[in-house]
Amino acid sequence: MNKARLGIVSLSTIVSASLFLGGCSSANENTDTVDGDVRIVRVAHNQSATHPTNIGLLAFEEYIEENLGDKYDVQIYPNELLGSQVNTVELTQTGAVDFSVASNAILESFDNIYSIFNLPYLFESPEQYHAVMDNSDIIEPIFTSTAKSGFEAVTWLDAGTRSFYTVDKPIETPDDLKGLKIRVQQSATNVRMMQLLGGSAAPMGFGEVYTALQSNVIDGAENNELALTNNLHGEVAKYYSYNMHQMVPDIVIGNLKFLDGLSEEEREIFNEGFAVLSKVERESWNAAVEDAKAKATEMGVQFTYPDIEPFKEKVLPLHEEVLTSNPKLRPIYEAIQEVEYESADSSKGE
Template sequence: MKKVKSFLSLILLLMCTLILTACGKGQDKRIIRISHNQAQDHPTNIGLLAFEEFIESKLGDKYDVQIFPNELLGSQVNTVELTQTGAIDFAVASNAILESFDNIYQIFNLPYLFDSPEHYHAVMDDKELIEPIFTSTGKSGFEAVTWLDAGTRNFYTVKKPINTPKDLKGLKIRVQQSASNIRMMDLFGGAATPMGFGEVYTALQQGVIDGAENNELALTSNKHGEVAKFYSYNMHQMVPDILIGNLKFLNGLSPEEREIFNEGFILISKVQREAWGESVKKAKIHAEKDMNVKFIYPEVSAFKEKVLPLHQEVLNATPKLKPIYDEIQRIGKEMKEAK
């Protein structure tokens, strides 16, 4: 089965490369291709559109930025591979996928790592802390260039609400494809079912899974609220999405061009985060009124208690995470004391 999957992945890579090469023929400008798995009205796409406009306003005589939403070029796993090879230039990747390239990314998958969204944002904006993480995948042919807010991850289910961790027992819950997320679900008491994001709607609809965990926009932008009618704010993770870039392309930019691109990467994060808050508000109203989704606010401490042992497990298994973890905790403590 693994050989078949590898062969199919190779075929997909070759097909995408041929298609993209054909699309680029006859162009004087260098086409920059960016892939992501969200809808066109999603904050991620809005941030990338701002990047497109910015780069073309500064370097439009040389570069043509093209954005491919909705997994048009394949799943996140496929597009990360395409970015590695240089068939495309940038892709938005989940933290869980990047964890398979360097386990330093495990740090963000730790449940209840951050005390609040403010703590989360302060850490992600700390360049000195984040830079070594972002450049850790250079050996694989790509590196992270900016982060995107993905809010808080919470459980949503089809048939019954999640009020306590006990309610997860026996339920098949989709998690992202990483060892730490599978272990987290085990500690919660549910049955972890890792799968790609694009498969979740059908899996919910057909009863392959009983629920999933993600932010509110999954209910509306990805229509999961058509099937899953209970959304519980247990707030177990705040995990960024990451925009990665092909290293050969990035290193081929002149110093002046790279400076402009760096400004563009900052702009993506700024615009995306500004759009995020408003999008979440609209998603909740839409999900509640038009999809009949019920929002539940359980006691978070009961969930937190179940999974905190994972912190020490991961730190013991991967000692290089300890300094990063300690600094994140220090930032959180400092912010609490400042209040």
């Protein structure tokens, strides 16, 4: 099934989505079918149709329908069409939506094991970050931690590195953050990070950021480069400072009852589809970043490259604070450090 239609959301689609949301009120009522026996599989996310997330999901859709098209029709809803990330995570809990893409910060509210990824400067490089995220011994206990809430993670997506971007001035040192209100994801760890850096944290949903920047409710935000162009934040925020304080994955989650209801053969194909999704999204990411930087430059955004060591020094105490308050994270943290050491050591011989 060709889903190029997702580039433009028609009025009828929006109306249909609204009716769907109004009608799905209890667990696993998503039993809609097409052509009699084909089960609709709904997937929701908050990015645009041209974002690497959606490109990866289209590859997932194609893979599932090529192999199980007689049983499943995958339908993707980008651009917060089915609601904000908080809304779609809740819908995935109930089964009204089968899969959604969630920020790490939201998942932290379901199980604080996810707070490990919000630690600033947890990873030394993207290569080490990817090595950790591909290590099933480390990741599987995290991905299955939310089963009690009715869903679990099925794969991860690259969301690049997070840095500060601001309206009126670049952030060259932590001192430049003093007196500024910066949007962060809705996570206690991120709020504490901003406190240590000397700024004022403004937790809010991603969909609210553009208006907040435009109306001077906030002075800046922190995210990857694609936020400047895909979400047009570069129209307002003209300074992007590469302090690279976090590498935080986006997580694809699935309704547990749906996953458990798949036959062994079907689940194997879905698992293969999740691998395709992650691979295609990650392959699309670097090209998307370069494209975003070029477009943002045309929008008048200036990119700066401050020394990151002063930022690290300010926030590294947060590691021990979080590990002390949440002891179950320490074995994961230590395992991550071991993978990082192995990754760094092996790269020296190349």
